[in-house]
Amino acid sequence: MAEKKRWLLPINQAPTPFQLAMMVLSLISVIIVLMLTFAKLESETRRVLLFVDTSICTIFISYFLINLYRADSKLDYIKHNWIDLIASIPAVEPLRMARLFQILRVIRLIRMTRSILVPMMKQRRQATLASLLVAMVTILTFASVLILIVESGEPGANIHTAEDAIWWSLVTISTVGYGDYYPVTTVGHFIGGIVIICGVSFFGVISGYMASIFIAPDEHEKMEVQSKEIRCELELALARMEQNQQELIKQIAELKQQVNDKQS
Template identity: 75%
Template sequence: MAEIKKWLPNTDNELTPFQLAMMVLSLLSVIVVLILSFAKLDQETKRLLTIIDFSICFIFLSHFFYGLVRSDNKMHYIRHNWIDFIASIPLIEPLRFARLFQILRVIRLIRMAQSFIIPIIKQRRQATLASLLVAMVTILTFSSVLILIVENGIPNANIQTAEDAIWWALVTISTVGYGDYYPVTTAGHVIGGVVIVCGVSFFGVISGYMASLFIAPDEAEKLETQSKEIRSELHEALDRMEINQTMLIKQIAELQHELKQQNTLNK
């Protein structure tokens, strides 16, 4: 078991939101690969799933090389993330199943609830961006695949190719609604309605995130001003305490001196 763990990706470090996002995308990618391998699909649906898999692999490779460039120890990074690189090569289909190791890493980390939740709470901005990335890829994947399956081969349908389905999904999720491609079946209308609702929610989160980027500096400035005021008040309180302590010591000394004089007079 120890020998196997030595060759698996490292899971001892604290999990970041983007690492979790890559692992969730790995699950989605494995599902796509399984469908491509075992499901009976028409040619256009296979092309669409292949395009989606290539897009996810591009995200994987971008994340891998970004981490490699930022890493101080390149060899250590490659040694602990080599399987991520191998699993991200879209042209080597058998190696795509290596992404299962990433999912096993998620399961292992979920069992360690503290190491799984606390980093996400600490890194809210990164968690937001990672969530948006996963949501975007997931919605585009399912919506484009479903609409192509439902509309392909239907008379008068204008969504017939993989490119048509991806373009329709992008336009619909953004709620732009060009109208050049649209579903003609009832099932297609239902899928479109769900995608529109998801798109409104998706871009609502993006708007809130962008607003927080502009508001955050003002809040940081306000917190800094408040902390300066608190520090100033603390210094003033300490100075007053010091003055009071000096006066108290002087009064005690005077009292002791008076007591000595009284004792001398009584004698």
């Protein structure tokens, strides 16, 4: 039984932020596969989902290759993570359904929710990058699909194809606003407003992360200076304690000598 489930994340092993991000992307990917398989979609909406699915698979394959390169035992890593490689092939339709097995990873993740927060707090930079990756994919996916569904076929609309929807999402989330593509419906304006707010928040987090990269070395130096000062104070305190101990021993010896003199 253990041999068959080697590719599952052990229940006592807390995931890293990037493992958590890959699991969330796996869940999104499974939802996309189910929609492509069972839902009745227009051709352009299907193309958007296929584009997103291919992008997620590219992330999966890149993550797999990076971890394979870093692994001490390449063969052992492949044995434990072969399902990730197979499920990350976007061009072969039957293999897309293999991504359903990744639901088991998500279920296992839910079971160990208590062990997630502490490791993530200890790896803030990695958690930030993983969160940004998941946020970017999620926002672009939902924004592209929803705006295409809402705007397609409306009088005066200029977002008709998958490329138009994806380009509009990228431009809107970056708050550049070229104006070549824009929503004309009320629902489309509402979606655009949400995407803009998400984009401002998204790049605000990126700015804070970049600032922390430059500020962190200074904080590290301050911590080193403080630790050196604490060490010096401890050494001085120990030296004083040793000196006091020697004086106390000397006084005890003198008292003993005085007692011996009186007895004699």
